[in-house]
Amino acid sequence: MENRTKRNRLFEAFQAVRDRDPALAPGFRGTLEILLCYPGFQALSAHRLIHFLHAKLHVPVLPRFLAQLVRWWTGIEIHPGARIGRGVFIDHGMGVVIGETAVVGDNVTLYQGVTLGGTGKEKGKRHPTVEEGALIGGGAKVLGNITVGKDARIGAGSVVVKDVPAGATVVGVPGTIVRCRQGTSCSPSQSLAHGQLPDPLRLRLHRLEEELHVLHARLAVLEAEKDEIRGLHGRLALLESEKKEMSCSA
Structure with a gap:
């Protein structure tokens, strides 16, 4: 059952690339491209094994070493302790850093240069939680034990150090909510058109x-x-x- 779950997660990560990357070639060529040329898919696939060794089997040192090898190969650094959900898509991926206590929910999209990091040397939960369907644009820094709500959008180059409501769009340094409907949730969008952001x-x-x-x-x-x-x-x-x-x- 556990092996089947792992296969399902790999397939969901594979399908996320197909669904969300318009540059992907169709058919068998696209399948080869994902397997051989997509560092986000490779890093996420490797992280499944690395996280299992670290969190389930409590193997010392080896998971960190394997994570460093993946970083060298893909340009993506995911700490073995980070929890990654289903259908996550890391596009391009170079420079992505995901900290030890970060939690990335299902169907989240991360672009190149994204940092899910901490703000100091505090112990315990010190990295962000990114909820289902959120999208974080290139170069954005999400720092500290904060929550990026479901379907939220973080603009490229933004620095976010406070909680983001579900469905909100945040841009700027420091991050400022620029789109949000009344109530607890904001109006989500299917894409992040940076040229149209306030x-x-x-x-x-x-x-x-x-x-x-x-x-x-x-x-x-x-x-x-x-x-x-x-x-x-x-x-x-x-x-x-x-x-x-x-x-x-x-």
Whole structure:
């Protein structure tokens, strides 16, 4: 039964590549490409055995050594203790790092340069949990014992250090939620079109510009009122002068 489960997981990882990579050739050629040319599939397949040796059989040293060999071969570093779900797809994969206590749920997609890392030397659970269906764009850093919710999307190059709600889209440094419907879940999408994502920094600058225009308008009003007050002071001084002259002449 356990062997059948392992075969099923390998098939699901294989099928994930077929379903999610538009560059894959069809038919038998595509099958060979996955087996021979897809480092994500190779790294995930090897991790099944490495994790079994580390977590189930508690074999010392060897799992770490095998993980280093896989890192050398694929450019993907997965700690033997990391828990990887079914149907995970690592696209391109170079520079992907998955820490010891990271948990990656079913049908998650990771692009090149993604880090699921820690933030210090704390003990216990110190790496992220990425829930089912989440997508993390190239170069994104997800750090600490946080949760990336189901169907969430992390934009390329983002740095995420706080929990991400289910279905949310997060971009920027630090990561900022830019799309989320009301309630506990956000509206999920099937793809991460980076060219269509809002820029939170630009939005903030735009809001600051609008506030600056309002302040400039208010300042102009205050300057006009100040000029009126100066005019009134001048007229008052003139009236006081005329009053003194009239008193002296009387």
